[in-house]
Amino acid sequence: xxxxxxxxxxxxxxxxxxxxxxxxxxxxxxxxxxxxxxxxxxxxxxxxxxxxxxxxxxxxxxxxxxxxxxxxxxxxxxxxxxxxxxxxxxxxxxxxxxxxxxxxxxxxxxxxxxxxxxxxxxxxxxxxxxxxxxxxxxxxxxxxxxxxxxxxxxxxxxxxxxxxxxxxxxxxxxxxxxxxxxxxxxxxxxxxxxxxxxxxxxxxxxxxxxxxxxxxxxxxxxxxxxxxxxxxxxxxxxxxxxxxxxxxxxxxxxxxxxxxxxxxxxxxxxxxxxxxxxxxxxxxxxxxxxxxxxxxxxxxxxxxxxxxxxxxxxxxxxxxxxxxxxxxxxxxxxxxxxxxxxxxxxxxxxxxxxxxxxxxxxxxxxxxxxxxxxxxxxxxxxxxxxxx
Numbered sequence: 001x002x003x004x005x006x007x008x009x010x011x012x013x014x015x016x017x018x019x020x021x022x023x024x025x026x027x028x029x030x031x032x033x034x035x036x037x038x039x040x041x042x043x044x045x046x047x048x049x050x051x052x053x054x055x056x057x058x059x060x061x062x063x064x065x066x067x068x069x070x071x072x073x074x075x076x077x078x079x080x081x082x083x084x085x086x087x088x089x090x091x092x093x094x095x096x097x098x099x100x101x102x103x104x105x106x107x108x109x110x111x112x113x114x115x116x117x118x119x120x121x122x123x124x125x126x127x128x129x130x131x132x133x134x135x136x137x138x139x140x141x142x143x144x145x146x147x148x149x150x151x152x153x154x155x156x157x158x159x160x161x162x163x164x165x166x167x168x169x170x171x172x173x174x175x176x177x178x179x180x181x182x183x184x185x186x187x188x189x190x191x192x193x194x195x196x197x198x199x200x201x202x203x204x205x206x207x208x209x210x211x212x213x214x215x216x217x218x219x220x221x222x223x224x225x226x227x228x229x230x231x232x233x234x235x236x237x238x239x240x241x242x243x244x245x246x247x248x249x250x251x252x253x254x255x256x257x258x259x260x261x262x263x264x265x266x267x268x269x270x271x272x273x274x275x276x277x278x279x280x281x282x283x284x285x286x287x288x289x290x291x292x293x294x295x296x297x298x299x300x301x302x303x304x305x306x307x308x309x310x311x312x313x314x315x316x317x318x319x320x321x322x323x324x325x326x327x328x329x330x331x332x333x334x335x336x337x338x339x340x341x342x343x344x345x346x347x348x349x350x351x352x353x354x355x356x357x358x359x360x361x362x363x364x365x366x367x368x369x370x371x372x373x374x375x376x377x378x379x380x381x382x383x384x385x386x387x388x
Contacts (some may be wrong), residue, residue: 032152039142045351054349058373060364061353063189063219063330065252067367069287070297073253076290077283088282091272095285099260102292108265109237114279116218116246116259119271120183121147123242123263126270127180127212128153135174136183137166139190139358141216144183153180164191164324164332168203181212186231187219190353190362192326196227204234204241212240212267218259219328221250221298222305228327237264247284249329250301251291258284305329308371312363315375319382329365335388341381348377 045057068074092112100107113119120143128134130152136144138157148155156174161167171182187194195203207213215231231243244261248254258280263271312331316323324332333352335341338361342354345361350373353362363374381388 032149036149039146056349056373058350058366058370058377060330060366060370060374061351061362062254063249063328063362063364064254065250065301065329066365066370067252067301069252070291070294072290072294073251073287076286080282080286084282086282088278088280088285090278092280092285095260095280095289098289098292103232103262105232105235105262106237106265108268109262111242111244111261111263111268111271112280113259113261113275114281114284115248115257116216116244116261117143118257118275118279119244119259119261120144120214120216121150122271122275123212123214123267124148124151124153124181125274126267129180131178132180133176133178134181134183135171135179137171137185137188139355140183140185141189144185154178160188160191160193163193164188165193166195168195168199172203172206175207175211177210179211181214182207183214183216185216185218186229187223187326187328189218189328190330190355190360191324191332192219192328192330193324193332194223194225194228194327196225197229200229200234204239209240212242214242214244216244218244218246219249220245222302222329223327224302224306225327232262235262240264240267242267247288247291250298250305251288253284253287253291256281256284256287258288260288304368305365308365308368311371312365312374315378319378319388321378321382321388324360331363331365333361333363333388334359335361337385337388340385341388344381344384345377348373348380350374350377 045059095112096110097107099110111119113122124147128151132153133156134148134153135156135158137160139160145155158167158171158174166184166188175182217231235241235243242261242263244259246259309326309331313323316333322334326332336359338354338359342352342361345352366374
């Protein structure tokens with residue numbers, strides 16, 4: 001298409017024809033995608049400023065850490081800015097080796113991706129065939145059904161047990177000869193709940209060897225419960241077990257998209273065969289490397305998160321609001337009118353995460369000032385509505 005023609009009709013002119021015929025998108029795009037919807041991100045602060053008519057907005061909808069990257073990560077990124085004309089290190093060798101040393105595994109058992117989301121998709125890509133089954137709890141992380149759809153597998157959703165926790169015995173019972181992946185989110189997103197060591201060990205003993213267990217531990221650094229089963233304690237590089245983590249949450253690198261995980265070497269090789277070249281950018285790699293050195297800051301952030309969560313819990317109790325005990329950096333608040341409460345919070349400049357008509361909202365843990373604002377917003381909502 002010439003520049004002159006683009007200037008006249010625009011890049012997306014609807015009457016443009018290919019090969020003399022109108023384009024039939026129904027025939028061109030895979031029919032398996034019919035009925036699927038793109039991921040819908042939370043509202044932007046700019047949108048809420050206009051809607052609420054105020055500038056002091058608390059964005060608590062995406063489970064982001066309120067602080068920026070650790071100082072050493074910022075310095076490491078600054079040092080690389082002059083070299084961004086070069087491609088990243090293609091296999092993220094330095095980051096893989098550091099993760100291997102830090103967590104006492106072989107470097108050929110380390111996965112690195114553009115966020116743990118990409119790793120979930122890549123694992124599904126190398127394992128799933130059309131007609132296979134994927135077992136996961138529900139509600140849980142929205143990416144699990146997305147990757148199941150992409151690779152034409154069948155969904156086996158196991159409802160959470162009372163208390164909004166994984167029902168691992170029911171999930172084990174749901175496994176069949178067609179099951180290829182079980183996704184476990186611990187702590188679970190959006191509920192923040194965890195399963196404990198004894199039940200996880202019983203689950204692993206019941207899982208047959210043709211099933212890949214993917215333990216998604218994106219929020220594990222926030223956990224304070226002594227009964228939490230660190231997935232790496234069960235990783236031996238032989239059994240079909242993958243443990244995924246991320247630098248997006250407690251390390252505050254969400255904008256750079258860098259996740260990592262641990263898998264048997266054969267599975268890592270398969271993922272390397274299908275991942276995009278240079279999938280983790282240079283700044284993400286150096287920031288992640290530097291972040292791993294600041295264990296003191298991670299401990300401080302964990303403690304502050306727990307402190308703010310405790311304050312929210314006590315405030316919710318005072319306001320008569322039902323909440324679910326969380327080991328993550330968010331709280332699952334139960335409500336019979338989520339849409340109304342969500343909108344009322346927006347009017348107070350507080351953005352939380354809604355799930356359509358599901359009877360709950362997910363409230364992120366922010367800075368101490370954002371926690372204070374969150375409590376004030378819920379006070380205003382209860383005063384106006386009578387309850388949530």
